[in-house]
Amino acid sequence: xxxxNDLDLSQMLADTExxxxxxxxxxxxxxxxxxxxxxxxxxxxxxxGPRGKRMxxxxxxxxxxxxxxxxTAALPGAAAVExxxxxxxxxxxxxxxxxxxxxxxTLWALHGVPQAIxxxxxxxxxxxxxxxxxxxxxxxxxxxxxxxxLYDETCVLLCEGQYIDIATSAQDEPMTVExxxxxxxxxxxxxxxxxxxxxxxxxxxxxxxxxxxxxxGWSLGLAFQLNDDLLGIWGEEQKTGKVPTDVAxxxxxxxxxYAFEHATPxxxxxxxxxxxxxxxxxxxxxxxxxxxxxxxADDFTRAEARxxxxxxxxxxxxxxxxxxAAREKLSAIITSVxxx
Amino acid sequence: xxxxNDLDLSQMLADTExxxxxxxxxxxxxxxxxxxxxxxxxxxxxxxGPRGKRMxxxxxxxxxxxxxxxxTAALPGAAAVExxxxxxxxxxxxxxxxxxxxxxxTLWALHGVPQAIxxxxxxxxxxxxxxxxxxxxxxxxxxxxxxxxLYDETCVLLCEGQYIDIATSAQDEPMTVExxxxxxxxxxxxxxxxxxxxxxxxxxxxxxxxxxxxxxGWSLGLAFQLNDDLLGIWGEEQKTGKVPTDVAxxxxxxxxxYAFEHATPxxxxxxxxxxxxxxxxxxxxxxxxxxxxxxxADDFTRAEARxxxxxxxxxxxxxxxxxxAAREKLSAIITSVxxx
Numbered sequence: 001x002x003x004x005n006d007l008d009l010s011q012m013l014a015d016t017e018x019x020x021x022x023x024x025x026x027x028x029x030x031x032x033x034x035x036x037x038x039x040x041x042x043x044x045x046x047x048x049g050p051r052g053k054r055m056x057x058x059x060x061x062x063x064x065x066x067x068x069x070x071x072t073a074a075l076p077g078a079a080a081v082e083x084x085x086x087x088x089x090x091x092x093x094x095x096x097x098x099x100x101x102x103x104x105x106t107l108w109a110l111h112g113v114p115q116a117i118x119x120x121x122x123x124x125x126x127x128x129x130x131x132x133x134x135x136x137x138x139x140x141x142x143x144x145x146x147x148x149x150l151y152d153e154t155c156v157l158l159c160e161g162q163y164i165d166i167a168t169s170a171q172d173e174p175m176t177v178e179x180x181x182x183x184x185x186x187x188x189x190x191x192x193x194x195x196x197x198x199x200x201x202x203x204x205x206x207x208x209x210x211x212x213x214x215x216x217g218w219s220l221g222l223a224f225q226l227n228d229d230l231l232g233i234w235g236e237e238q239k240t241g242k243v244p245t246d247v248a249x250x251x252x253x254x255x256x257x258y259a260f261e262h263a264t265p266x267x268x269x270x271x272x273x274x275x276x277x278x279x280x281x282x283x284x285x286x287x288x289x290x291x292x293x294x295x296x297a298d299d300f301t302r303a304e305a306r307x308x309x310x311x312x313x314x315x316x317x318x319x320x321x322x323x324x325a326a327r328e329k330l331s332a333i334i335t336s337v338x339x340x
Numbered sequence: 341x342x343x344x345n346d347l348d349l350s351q352m353l354a355d356t357e358x359x360x361x362x363x364x365x366x367x368x369x370x371x372x373x374x375x376x377x378x379x380x381x382x383x384x385x386x387x388x389g390p391r392g393k394r395m396x397x398x399x400x401x402x403x404x405x406x407x408x409x410x411x412t413a414a415l416p417g418a419a420a421v422e423x424x425x426x427x428x429x430x431x432x433x434x435x436x437x438x439x440x441x442x443x444x445x446t447l448w449a450l451h452g453v454p455q456a457i458x459x460x461x462x463x464x465x466x467x468x469x470x471x472x473x474x475x476x477x478x479x480x481x482x483x484x485x486x487x488x489x490l491y492d493e494t495c496v497l498l499c500e501g502q503y504i505d506i507a508t509s510a511q512d513e514p515m516t517v518e519x520x521x522x523x524x525x526x527x528x529x530x531x532x533x534x535x536x537x538x539x540x541x542x543x544x545x546x547x548x549x550x551x552x553x554x555x556x557g558w559s560l561g562l563a564f565q566l567n568d569d570l571l572g573i574w575g576e577e578q579k580t581g582k583v584p585t586d587v588a589x590x591x592x593x594x595x596x597x598y599a600f601e602h603a604t605p606x607x608x609x610x611x612x613x614x615x616x617x618x619x620x621x622x623x624x625x626x627x628x629x630x631x632x633x634x635x636x637a638d639d640f641t642r643a644e645a646r647x648x649x650x651x652x653x654x655x656x657x658x659x660x661x662x663x664x665a666a667r668e669k670l671s672a673i674i675t676s677v678x679x680x
Binding site for chain 1: 431457458480510522
C-alpha cells in the first residue's frame with residue numbers, strides 16, 4: 001500500500017470492483033444464473049461496455065483518503081454504496097419502464113419483471129454482506145454498527161424519495177419546487193452525503209469533522225442533481241438530438257417546476273397542454289423549451305446548481321485534511337462534473 | 341416485566357406489533373402515504389381483517405424466552421424478522437401476479453407495480469432500522485453485529501431461493517426433488533431457522549446451544565413447508581372447494597415433483613399434459629390428484645413432513661432451558677400446526 005501524493009483514481013476504481021466481486025463473484029450450481037445477472041447489470045461480466053461512473057464509491061474513498069492517507073481499508077464501504085446504488089437502479093428501471101441503461105438492455109427487459117425485482121433484492125442484501133468485511137479489516141464493532149445505521153437510514157430516505165417521485169408523477173398536477181427539493185434531497189443527496197460521511201467516519205472519531213463532510217456531500221448531491229436537470233434539457237447531447245430530452249420524457253425536473261410556478265397564465269396553460277402530450281413532436285419540444293426560457297427557468301436552475309456547488313466547495317475548503325491530494329481530487333471532480 | 345410460567349402468546353404478539361409500529365408509525369407530510377401503505381399490508385391500519393400469523397417473530401421470542409425467561413428485550417429482533425418476511429411477501433405478490441392476500445387486495449393491485457416494488461424496498465430498509473434498537477436495550481455491539489450478519493446472510497438465501505423458484509417455474513420441465521429441498525431450505529427454512537437462532541443468540545453466548553436452536557429451526561421450517569404442500573392439495577379447505585388447490589395453480593410442490601419422478605410412463609405423460617392445462621376443470625384436478633395418489637406422493641410427503649417435525653422435536657427435547665413453559669409452547673405450536 002503506497003500513500004500517494006498523486007492519487008490514482010483508476011486504481012481506486014479497480015480496487016472497488018474487485019471488492020464488489022468478492023460478494024457477487026461466480027457461483028456453482030442452482031444460483032449461478034442470478035449472480036451472472038448481477039455482474040451483467042454492474043458491467044462486471046467481462047464485457048467492455050460502459051459500466052457506470054462509480055461516483056459514489058469514489059467520493060467515499062476520497063473522503064476517507066483525505067483523512068487516513070490511504071483508501072484500501074474503506075473498500076467494503078465503497079462496495080456497499082455502489083451495490084446499494086445499483087439495487088435502486090435495477091428497481092428504478094422496472095418502475096420507470098426503461099428498457100435500456102448505459103446502452104444495454106435492462107435486467108427486467110432481458111429476464112422479466114419477477115426475476116429483476118428479486119435480483120434487485122439480492123443486490124440490496126449483498127450490499128449489507130459487503131459491509132461486514134470492515135470487521136475483518138479491524139474496524140471496531142461500534143464503528144461498523146454506526147456505519148450500518150447510517151446506511152440503513154439512508155436507504156429509508158432513498159425509498160421515501162422514490163415514493164414522492166412516483167406519487168407525484170402519477171398525478172396530473174406537477175409538484176411544487178419546495179417538494180422537489182425535499183424529494184431530490186432524499187433520492188440523490190442522501191446517498192452521496194452518506195458515501196462521503198461514511199468515508200469520514202471510518203477515518204476519524206471527530207464528530208464535527210464527520211458532520212462537515214456530510215454537509216459537503218449533501219450540497220454536492222443537490223448540485224449534481226440540479227446540474228443533471230440542466231443538462232437534461234440544455235446539454236450538448238440534447239442539442240445535437242443524440243438522446244431524448246427530459247422535456248420529451250415529461251420529467252418534472254426543477255426547470256419545469258419553476259416554469260409552472262413562474263409562467264404567465266397563457267404560457268402555463270400551454271405548458272400544461274404540452275406536458276400532457278404523449279409523444280411531443282420536435283416543434284412541440286422546441287416550444288416547451290422556449291416557454292421554460294421565457295420564465296428564466298434555465299438561469300434559475302443554473303444559479304441554484306452553482307449555489308450548492310459553491311457551498312460544497314466552501315465546506316471542503318474548511319476541512320483540515322492530512323491528504324491534500326485527495327481534497328484536490330474532490331475539488332477537481334466537483335468543478336469538472338458540475339458544468340452549470 | 342413478569343417472568344411467567346403460563347406464557348401469554350397474545351401479549352407477545354401485541355408487543356411485537358407495538359415494536360413494528362415504532363418504525364412504521366404515521367408520518368407527517370409528503371411521505372405519509374407510503375407508511376399508510378405499509379401499515380395496510382401489515383394489517384396494522386386499524387382494520388379488523390386478518391393480519392398474518394406472525395409465526396416467525398413468535399418463534400424467535402419463544403426461543404429467547406426459553407433461555408432468558410422473558411421476551412421484551414428481543415422485540416426489535418422479532419419486529420425485524422416480521423418486517424423482513426413481509427417485504428418478501430409484497431414483492432412475491434408482484435412476482436406471482438397475486439391480486440389478493442389474506443382476503444384483501446395486494447399492494448400492487450391497489451397502487452400499481454412501481455409503488456409496490458418501492459414500498460417493499462422501504463419495508464426491507466425499515467427492518468434493519470428496527471434492529472438498531474437492540475443497542476438502546478443494552479445488547480453489546482458485538483452481539484448486534486452478529487445478529488445483523490445472520491439477518492443479512494439469511495436475506496441472501498431468501499433471494500437465492502426465490503431465484504430458483506422463478507427460474508424453474510418459467511421452464512417447461514419440473515425441477516427435481518433434490519433441487520426442491522435446496523430451494524425450500526433457502527426460501528422457507530432459512531428465515532424460520534434464523535428467527536429461532538436470533539432468539540437464542542440474543543440470550544446466550546454458548547455457540548453449541550445457538551447451533552442447536554438453529555438446527556431445531558431448520559427442521560421445523562422444512563416440516564412447515566412440507567405440511568403446507570400437503571394441505572395445499574389434501575387440506576380441508578381444498579376438499580371443501582373453498583380455495584383453489586395448488587394443483588389448479590400448477591404449483592410444483594413436493595407431491596407433484598415426487599409424482600413426476602415416480603409415476604408410470606403413461607401417468608407421467610398425462611401428468612405433464614394436465615400440468616400444462618391453463619385452467620384445469622374440476623374433473624382434471626380430480627384426475628391429477630388421483631395420479632399423485634397412485635405414486636404415493638401424499639404418503640411420501642407426509643412421511644417427510646413428519647420426519648423433519650420429529651427431528652425438530654428431538655432437537656428441542658435436548659435443549660437445556662430455563663423457561664420450560666416457552667419450550668412447551670414451542671412444542672405445542674409444532675404439533676398443532678404440523679398436522680401431517
